[in-house]
Amino acid sequence: IFGLVILCVGIYAEVERQKHKTLEGIFLAPAIILLLLGFTMFGVSFVGMVGSLRDNRTLLKMFFWVLLVIFLTELLLLFIEIIFENKMNAVFHSNIQEGIRHYYDDLDFKNILDFVQEKFSCCGGDEYRDWEVNQYHSCNGSGPLACGVPYTCCIRKAPGEVINTLCGYRTLDKERLELLDVIHVRGCIHAVGLWLKDNFEATLGIVCSLLLPQVCG
Template identity: 85%
Template sequence: AGMAGTCRDSHFYYYGIKFALSAYATLFSILGLLILSVGIYAEAERQRHKTLEGIFLAPAVLLLLLGITVFLVSFVGMLGSLRDNRTLLKVFFWVLLLIFLTELLLIFIEIIFENKMNEVLHSNIQAGIRHYYDDLDFKNILDFVQEKFSCCGGDEFRDWEVNQYHSCNGSGALACGVPHSCCIRRVPGGVVNTLCGYRTLDKERLELLGTIHVRGCIHAVGLWLKDNFEATLAIVCSLLLPQV
């Protein structure tokens, strides 16, 4: 009777682990396919509008890479668990461990070398601002961030000087100004004045406090993450815990 009970327990444990692993891998395979589908659609739109080829300036490419990676790794795990294939399960385990350690390393690098990482991020954002009107993907993302976090540019609002249309050396209506997504909206949901940032780049910060957001988005997002530490921790854990 004791041996029979032990066998039943071991079988229950085995099938429980197998079901949990299969469900986990299947869920993330579906998630990978969804991300891949969004990436394919975004890439098709990017090609249709002939936007830039740079990786940073093409979020669609990042979605494609992320979707392919998530799907392939999860599919290997799902197949290995369903067929009890030890080789596939070992591949799944080691790849997942490598991804997990890489994510931890990136988090530690960001914490330890925060200033250096901010410089790299600032450089990339400036490159995006330089081609702001050429890349719809980047334009939409930056507009969203500037409106959501009440910020302007990467390090500060004067980053918009690098864009040929907003440069103070330009001659158009946008010259020496910033996009409307940098403007302070007094009436939420009201009609947007697209020229609200007109002639702001040649003024001092104190003169613009009631007109545009002068703080850069790198600092604004960083402050939001620190002020919302619980939410930040929850996001990090939601990314890391499923891999454990």
């Protein structure tokens, strides 16, 4: 049922995204990820349920092998990310820059990036200067956002502090050392990567604890 709910949400989100489509990269389309996740969860659960109710060995074997393939694929992707970290970072950076370019045109991407920047205390993809590619934040612009970064990049002095939305004003033309008390200068690719490395054992443990019982059962 949960898989079906995710699938329906994904379909609705994708229909809405198509009305105002500006981004093509799969990394920038949460609706597509929801569609794939929902379809996979619903399909696998349906096969397992029918196989169990009808005591159908073929369906139960299919259920087992699909779960095993999903488990091994996740492990493979994890190791690929570790081994080819630089190449993967370049792919993510390219997609994030494209998203930043259309930051105010795509609400889904905007909400995700704002959340990541606040949650992981980071700014941009590779670094804070990535915001230069956005026409409103470019130093060549003339608006109030010119040469600045969104407020989600700013450092909060105290938890729950009401932050000034123009706190990132005129930061793109300054050096990193000048901004250490104003905005987060580290890029989100590096911040998230460090978090994953710091929590690698816990993350792997959670994945294994969720998938291994299903595969072995």
